[in-house]
Amino acid sequence: MPITRRDFLTNVSKAAAGYPAMLALGMLKSSPAHAFKLEGNGNGKHIIILGAGLAGMASAYELTKLGYKCTILEARSRAGGRCWSVRRGTVSKENDLPGQTAAFDAGMYFNAGPSRIPHHHELTLHYCKELEVPVQVYNNINEATYYFAEGKGPLSNKKIRVREIHNDVRGYMAELLEKAIDNHAVDMNLTKEDGEKVIEYLRAEGGLDIDKLYRASDRRGYIEHPGAGEKEGKIADPHNLAEIIQSGLMEPDFYNVSEYVHELQMTMLQAVGGMDNIAKALEKKIPGMIQFGAEVTSVNNTENGVTIKYKNNTGNHELKGDLCICTIPLPVLSNIEHNFSSDVSRAIDYIPYISTSKIGLQFKRRFWEEDEQIYGGITHTNNELTQIFYPSNDYLGKKGVLIGYYNFNEKSNRVSGLNYLQRQQLALQKGRLIHPQYDSTFETSFSISWNKTPYNLGGWALYNAENRRTLYRALLPPEKNVYFTGEHMTYLNAWMAGAFESARKTVTDIHARVTEQRIAYPSSS
Ligand SMILES: Cc1cc2nc3c(=O)[nH]c(=O)nc-3n(C[C@H](O)[C@H](O)[C@H](O)COP(=O)(O)OP(=O)(O)OC[C@H]3O[C@@H](n4cnc5c(N)ncnc54)[C@H](O)[C@@H]3O)c2cc1C
Structure with a gap:
């Protein structure tokens, strides 16, 4: 049966190795920096921003420069959203699981969300520079890492460089x-x-x-x-x-995409000391604007503005503003009351998000470097682990944290159905097939399944040609006084650059409306 490109793309995005395959097909795009020089003053118009992730904070940062008053309502007790690094004492909770606290040694961490910045994501790097966040090379490609295929083939069940x-x-x-x-x-x-x-x-x-x-x-x-x-x-x-x-070593799990695909080509970079340093630096630039622990429960357009209801530990509250920037991820927004049109409501309900999970494993010895000469890079498997990421920091140090699995779709669903201890057991059981040193050097773990994490409920928006044309477009214009913003409002899904690009677009659109200027982002010139 001949298969159309559209069928192929749809199937590919559902496949276990959907993410690398999507990259290979150019479905996840790169990000140049566009001109962004706005003039005029917002004269204190009150913008209520829902969510203190990168998109929400970057919007507040840029709007404040232009004379707007911003209030950010953030459900969590921290800023950064998906831009999150796990360190000693980090706490998290997933739906249907109790809370967990990271017991890594001081100074050890792993990036539970973003871990790499493509060298051509100019806008992300622009903010790193402007916010004085030091970056270092992230070694994404390493020929010394392994392929490990579980199966019946003659090269299966052994690690091969x-x-x-x-x-x-x-x-x-x-x-x-x-x-x-x-x-x-x-x-x-x-x-x-x-x-x-x-x-x-x-x-x-x-x-x-x-x-x-x-x-x-x-x-x-x-x-x-x-x-x-x-x-x-x-x-x-x-x-x-x-x-x-x-x-099975020529199947999608083992495609050599990283070497060729634009987004994964070296040089890649990371924030020194944890990617959440980008979020922390942004948070410092907008002092007093974020209300933490403020969970938005309803978003309503009114005649002259917006009314947002939220709850915090002191009860239920209402906040009125002129305009609203909503960066709440769609699977979360889908459960929030609103008075949006049916097209917008349908888009919010039906745009799917990828299921993705990671586990950080701390080892008392950097055996991958000492015994196996692996300095950064990724081992690929076709089992539940999908990938093991070796740290691109603190080379030749004493201890280290590996990302013991980073998986997607079905494989992520399988691990997210386990409790924290079972996930650790799985990561160790499968990981020791590649690194028997796991047994004598493992210390502690911390896992996250984004699809089960409140206030995200997914990794990132997953579009195919069909829902790009229909659902996505319904969210592009503002819904009266509410502007949908965040990585899901771009062609840069799965990238911080998406959050930043989207923030700049919304800031420009709002400023054009308030100051009655004909400006657009990116400008067509
Ligand atoms: C596993 C993983 C790996 C990634 N890898 C990379 C990478 O290597 N490089 C890269 O550049 N990008 C990567 N990304 C993508 C990047 O993290 C995101 O694109 C970006 O952080 C999204 O920012 P955002 O502001 O749009 O959304 P978010 O960060 O999700 O912000 C939304 C905010 O809304 C808040 N919120 C939700 N519900 C409510 C509510 N009811 N009331 C109030 N607040 C609410 C949330 O708590 C959150 O703070 C990765 C993401 C994941 C999950």
């Missing part, structure tokens, strides 16, 4: 294409000279030998390292292509 599979597959692909060109099986209108140049290129790219065959090279690493004297070093034979395929 990424560099072996990458170079073997690249080599075999080059050899196959070279043979096809030699046999005139490639219909690309190449002259004989051009064909020869392509073959030369393939020899270099794939590491083919003089006979244009792929045999092993040191690109895939050594089984005996070269050294002094007679120690020449030894390389192993390549893995057999059929065995690689039969073992």
